[in-house]
Amino acid sequence: MSGFGTLLYKELLRFWKVAFQTVAAPVLTTLLYLLIFSHVMQGRAPVYGEVPYAAFLVPGLVMMAVLQNAFANSSSSLIQSKVTGNIIFVLLPPLSSWDFFAAYVLASVVRGMAVGAGVLLVSLAFVTLSFEHPLWIIAFALTGSAILGTLGLVAGIWAEKFDQVAAFQSFLIMPLTFLSGVFYSIHSLPAFWQGLSRFNPFFYMIDGFRYGFFGVSDINPALSLAIALANLLVFAAATLALLKRGYKLRH
């Protein structure tokens, strides 16, 4: 196996060995959101004309699970390796910055997709969903998880302690996901907040993802995907530059 292949395999094995915590637990948490919010919001006006609120909510929750778990995978793996010191096992071999980047991000994508698929499958027991454009669903899930995997890598590289990763997650990732339209359509917001939401890259990921299910969205999905891909490109280029420089890893 190549160095890249081995690092990817090791990263997959790492979360798979503790799948109860890394896959099953987030699936359960997300389902709790679904149960509680769909109960509380019962009887609220349908969204996009005739989509019931619970059905509207599911893709948002699935995407939120995808994004948060993709972030958690690379960030926690890296910070654990740094704090325990076993990061040297991957720094000593002749792995390139690209090998390093691709392995961590791909493993995050797999974890995000696994949790997302779990949430979706279990939700289908409670809610009837349509799947208008499955390819868009996959495209947005892949792009979104790759972006968050990359951000997780940045957080893991930058942080020196666990609480710094937690801060990155609580003060950046959580607000951006919660305010991205997971629980509502931005058209229900006052004009100011609607405008502000358009600066949130997560909004495009969730909106486009939802389009795949209902064929309706706040923004043209092609534009959303273009914006998401542009984000991915910028974050990936910046992260590769950090890795090439050895920022905090080979100081």
Place this chain on the structure above:
Amino acid sequence: MNPAIQIQQVYKRFGTVQALCGIDLQVEQGEFFGLLGPNGAGKTTLINILAGLARADSGSVRVLGHDVVTEYRESRRALGVVPQELVFDPFFSVRETLRIQSGYFGLKRNDAWIDEVMHHLDLTGKADANMRSLSGGMKRRVLVAQALVHKPPVIVLDEPTAGVDVELRQGLWEFVRGLNRDGHTIVLTTHYLEEAEALCARIAMLKQGRVVALDTTSNLMNRRDSLYLRLRLSGAALPAALAERVRDSHDATHTLRVRSYAEVEGVLAQVREAGAQIEELELLQPDLEDVFVQIMKDAKG
């Protein structure tokens, strides 16, 4: 033939601390080389730069002729490093750890060599045990095995026996000596000076980021002019005139530094004149520790 390790004018600063101030060192292929120095001398920083775990501010470092920055793939393939810290990945067993480490170097079907390394390091019985369950000594052996999975021609051991029991230490040195006989270049840092004395043919001593001594072990031992005269006295105390020669004193037993055999007679005469009787007398050859202490003292400032 390229030197195993070539370090030229390496400088490294951490904040306000100048960790390395222009290190020049060359280790030839097949050598057993010792890198000594007190804590904070820069040994680990130098090894980290060699291994690509840190970058030098200036200067160049080559492993078998390959620059560690621009030709990092070749240089890292040529190098095996046993780190000082007892690190491990708690998710994996010993065998998984070694297979994964092989994979990072792009090695397929490396199991025969992995089995051989595990056998030499007495790890076979623990092959399927999780890393977490191993004792400190066992974890240290796994670190050695990890450094060897890709059969590196140059092996660096950064204080590998710190906190390791005597039996393992002996076994480990036997193994490392064997690797050296097979042609591997070995670089060792240690706090146990007797180890360096017994194992290393050549030694560099570092202090505050500078090389303060670089010679063969035997030259280092010979080059220092001191001998030690150990005396147990009775009847009177050691005369004050000899105080500057004292290396250590326990009750009436004093170890004095003398520069040559010729000086011994004068010292004994002074003791006699002070009215002391000599109960025991022993002449000690300096060991590496004395040389080390003296060189560190001379290098002050």
